[in-house]
Amino acid sequence: MKTKKKVIVVGGGLAGLSAAMKLAENGCHVQIVSVTKVKRSHSVCAQGGINAAMNLMGEDDSPLIHAYDTIKGGDFLANQAPVLEMCLCAPAIIYMMDRFGCPFNRTPEGNLDFRRFGGTLYNRTAFCGASTGQQLLYSLDEQVRRHEVKGMVEKFENHEFLRLVQDDQGVTRGVVIMDLFNLKLEVLKADAVVIATGGCGLIFKKSTNSTFCTGAANGRLYRQGMKYANGEFIQIHPTAIPGTDKMRLMSESIRGEGGRIWVYGNSSNSVRMPDGRTIPCGTTGKPWYFLEEMYPAFGNLVPRDIGARELLRICEMGMGVDGQMQVYLDVSHLSDEKKKKLASVLDIYEKFTGEDPSKIPMRIFPAVHYTMGGGWVDWPAADDPNRWTRYRQMTNLPGCFNIGESDYQYHGANRLGANSLLSCIFSGLVAGQEVPRYLESLTSSFEETSSRTFEQSIQSELESRNGLLAAQGSENVHQLHDELAEWMVSNVTVKRNNEDLKRTLNKIQEIRERFKHISLDDHSQFANQTLAFALQFTPMLDLAQIITTGALYRNEFRGAHFKPEFPERDDQNWLKTTIATYDPKTGNPVISYEPVEMPYLKPILRDYSHAHKVKPVLENIPTNIILPI
């Protein structure tokens, strides 16, 4: 191919910037599309750290144990090959970020410091105070800016992705974007598009996500034929500050540094322990550290799904603080040095509640936090015979890749703390290597695609927009959003049951119907945020439907998906990936399943009550693995 290699990256968070950087280094001209200044992307919210089994703390840790923890933490739903390679690559990623100037915390000797996170017994989490995501993002933002100055990267900030342009063969040839200031539609042409648009927490409105995280890009691609995998797996973080506009995350690092969760005990109540015993709920009037009692090995650092469920269980027994749905998260006993490491999160708590957490225990409750599901992507393993004719991180739409939180790989049914930043950077680097290889395989380019194809794509988006602007109904899209979110939070988060899931599906249909009767309160042609949000709302409803349908069908308990009616993990029937495909005839998802690839580790019981440090044996590890860096 004669033309310069052009690639579009949609999303400028950690994954998008990681891909853009590697692509630019590999000689591609990259256009980044982002709804905000990339430096403001949701990655900044990640607080606690990034995992890498570098074994610098004298614990005999290894990337294989990291892979084992991740696979087990994800309740065996993640394909194992990408997880293994991510964990193998993690130490190199930390060193790379260190060289980029990311201000990681240090040991007295000046080396990288590590803390312990949930779902593991090892200190393998590198961190920058309690705003690690912000610092990692800034470091990549700086490297990308360097490529921007060299002319290899061009940014379209305050622009939103509306549509993938595909040629008659269904091959990716560009995107349609909208300028969020002057509302103009524009086509960007390229032979590969990398989607890195993050999670979809805003469907639940009260989540820990930034307001950018609508999931709209994935929803739009789903309508264009992209397979959406494991939608029903939404992580609930155990510890957040409840708020009217959002739930504010209180990092797992608080517990990693020794923060303890408790409620006042009540010995007249009793609770069933994970090992089957029934014990009284502490001593009346005294702090009851229920996680420490239930899970002696992991204590407050059980995986997030377990933590969230136990918190809810205690609160539902009426044992929450002041009888409300809240428990204490206590750091008042920690040393000043430890409090300093947590300063930026403790500061958030004080700013939003007016209470000083170093003196008074914080009041927290679980909140929607992370989207494990996402765009289905391919992963030919190192020892697959067709490794070099397939492309990692590519969706089923040729030339359209998907990375970071918006893809479905790496975390299975539940993500371990501090693995998200890692999976974002890693999948971005993988895309940075795979996309150029894909481009080289092409025999035609977007330059040969008829201009009609691009014009039709713009036209179709113009029609949706004009339809919304002309609507004269009585519904308000923000009120519909609140209603959707209320239903989703009540019925499709920590605990799910089939009756409520069915009712929620009906509710989603009802809201979809009412959405046809909205009118926009803003008809202006400039910085019209009501229009932009109304355009996002249909794809959000689509994803809500995928999440709820997947949850309704999956009759088992796995990771973040908990159904009291089906209290056991059911490997016989449900050890499989959920795939949702859009059916243009009905407008509903068609759900199918594909097997999980488990070459290295056979499923074991996911037990956190009596864990010991184990030296896991992973079998059949390929000898020809080539890491992206």
Next chain:
Amino acid sequence: MSETFILKIYRGNPGKQYWEEFILKRIPYLNIISALMEIQKSPINSKGERVTPVVWEQGCLEEVCGSCSMLINGKPRQACTALVDKILDQTKTNTITLAPFSKFPLVRDLIVDRSLMFENLKKAHAWIDADGAFDRGPGPKISQEKQEVMYSLSTCMTCGCCVEACPQTGPKSKFVGPQIISQVRLFNDHPTGSLRKGERLRTMMEEGGISGCGNAQNCKPACPKGIPLTDSIAAIGRDTGIQAIKDLFSLPDRD
């Protein structure tokens, strides 16, 4: 305590700005963002007229992204951490005013275009010149004390509060403002970054650079992250002085 309060917003398009008032319910822990969200759901002003909802920038809502900068009762700050009760209790009034930043081009309502700060990051060579995105082993060792300073400087979220608060910046001034000066300090402090120290300092010696600071010291208290901006300005002031002498004698850039 009154059950309602008034949000008085300076809004509109460039050249056509006006004040508009909205009456909203007082709810415990309500922040300015939640109040603006209420307006979106029912955009009716204090005269009972249905108007277009107010537009503003927002993102993380926990003061790490820098999106929701605006003037709240005339002070530059992040709207997410601005709690309604706290402000009303402090001012002993029933009204809170919101206005867009004045030192940046207006887009609409509370949105301004802060691209200039990002352009300054380009000019000031605000990055580490790493060999590339591959595995070359660890970076330089850094003491805990140094990491602490670097981390503090690196929490700058380019929100623009310091630039807005500075009396020396504005449409008629060329002064780059505190944000970028502090970023120059960050990269010059890093062992690898310091290899290009001279280059960064020279951009600070140009017109509109460090000499534009009038030492009003408004920047530091305006910073939502508590970054020691005045220390940064002092440090870069000293370093540019040394650089000027080095350049006078054509001494090579070396640490």
